[in-house]
Structures are given as C-alpha cells and as structure tokens.
Amino acid sequence: MRIHVVDHPLVAHKLTTLRDRRTDSPTFRRLADELVTLLAYEATRDVRTAVVGIETPVAPTTGVRLSHPRPLVVPILRAGLGMLDGMVRLLPTAEVGFLGMVRNEETLEASTYATRMPDDLSGRQVYVLDPMLATGGTLVAAIDLLIQRGADDVTAICLLAAPEGVALMERELAGKPVTVVTASVDERLDENGYIVPGLGDAGDRLYGAAEG
Ligand SMILES: O=P(O)(O)OC[C@H]1O[C@H](OP(=O)(O)OP(=O)(O)O)[C@H](O)[C@@H]1O
Numbered sequence: 001m002r003i004h005v006v007d008h009p010l011v012a013h014k015l016t017t018l019r020d021r022r023t024d025s026p027t028f029r030r031l032a033d034e035l036v037t038l039l040a041y042e043a044t045r046d047v048r049t050a051v052v053g054i055e056t057p058v059a060p061t062t063g064v065r066l067s068h069p070r071p072l073v074v075p076i077l078r079a080g081l082g083m084l085d086g087m088v089r090l091l092p093t094a095e096v097g098f099l100g101m102v103r104n105e106e107t108l109e110a111s112t113y114a115t116r117m118p119d120d121l122s123g124r125q126v127y128v129l130d131p132m133l134a135t136g137g138t139l140v141a142a143i144d145l146l147i148q149r150g151a152d153d154v155t156a157i158c159l160l161a162a163p164e165g166v167a168l169m170e171r172e173l174a175g176k177p178v179t180v181v182t183a184s185v186d187e188r189l190d191e192n193g194y195i196v197p198g199l200g201d202a203g204d205r206l207y208g209a210a211e212g
C-alpha cells in the first residue's frame, strides 16, 4: 500500500477552514467539494490512458484519452457523497458505484448497509471516496470487497487520515494494489475514535446529525 499526503498551500488553506468548528454546512460542503478536486488531481496521476490519433485544424497528431473500461468511482455513504461532485468534475466519464457503510459508535466496527456497483470489477481501476480514515475499519472492508470483485488498482481519496487507520491499512492490505491520497495525516484518534485534531463528524457537518 502506498500513501501520498498532498502538500500544497491551497489544500492546507481549504483544510484549515474545513476544520474550523465555526464553518457552517453550506461552506463545509463547498470546501469539501473544492478540496476533493485538488486531491483528485494528484490521485489520478496514474489513471489509465490510451494513445489516440486526432487531427487539429492544422495537422494530424497523437494524444491520449482515458482508456476503457472507464474508471469506477465509489463514494462511501453518507459522508463520501460530499466528495462525488468534485471527483466527477475531473473524471466526467467515470462510472459511479455506491457503498453504504456505517461505523458502530460504541464498538467502532464498520458494517455495510447498501452495495450498488458491478459484480465484476476485473481489471478495473477504482477510486474510493471517504473523507475520514479513522480506525481504518471502513476503508479496509470497502477495499477488500472491491479487490474480491476483481479491482486491480484501488485509490482511496480521504480528506483526513489518522496514523492508526493508516497502520491498519498497511497491515491488512499489505502487498495489495492500493494507494491512499489524503490532505493530512493527523495526530491520533481520541477515545471515541475521532481524528484529533480532525474536523469532527464529517457526515454530520455535511448533512446534519443522522438518526437511526
Ligand atoms: O475509519 P473508520 O473508523 O471506519 O471511520 C471512518 C468512517 O466513519 C465515518 O462514517 P460514519 O460511520 O460516521 O457514517 P456517515 O458517513 O453516514 O456519517 C466516515 O465517513 C468514514 O466512513
């Protein structure tokens, strides 16, 4: 597994406002959207392309286009949905699948409540969107499923990560074709499994507190 922490002043600037508790939901949504586009620019450095021939108004030449099969983008509901628009703005032809996952607030175990994506991902390049890599339970389970279905290149884009989650991924996904791209690896997790300093509950800050 590889990890890439994007070191860029615009990323740091947007992340600082995102972390600020005074930032309201509409601003938080806009910043998450802008930030994912910047992270996605780095995360798609190895997106697969094919050489094509074209003609400009002046001369024939060659260029590149995204190759087939198209990349699959998988936001992890709920909070990952806040990253989808920013991602598909950069990859408008990507196919989109959905994974609904929730972490039990006491045990911190992740469970899956919805899966809507192709059964066969053989040879597919997949981009998983989840703002928070905390204990890592959610992303490990999500990526295991994608690899079981045949994905051979998985990149997780996270706004924030905790060292504990990165370590779990390194342990559980060792030797697998997985990359994590994030704006920051923070200090630690607190006793409730929240990233410190973090930004709080990403789902709640995007969409309001969830019941049930
Ligand atoms: O690394 P982990 O310890 O597994 O935690 C990370 C997960 O927790 C949050 O989801 P949450 O369960 O709060 O669901 P939500 O997106 O519906 O708010 C977050 O969006 C991640 O998916």
Ligand SMILES: O=c1cc[nH]c(=O)[nH]1
Binding pocket: 079, 132, 134, 193, 194, 195, 196, 198, 199, 200, 201, 202, 203
């Ligand atoms: O800090 C955290 C940890 C998990 N999920 C969140 O939304 N925030």
Ligand SMILES: [Mg+2]
Binding pocket: 079, 201, 202, 203, 204
């Ligand atoms: Mg949440």
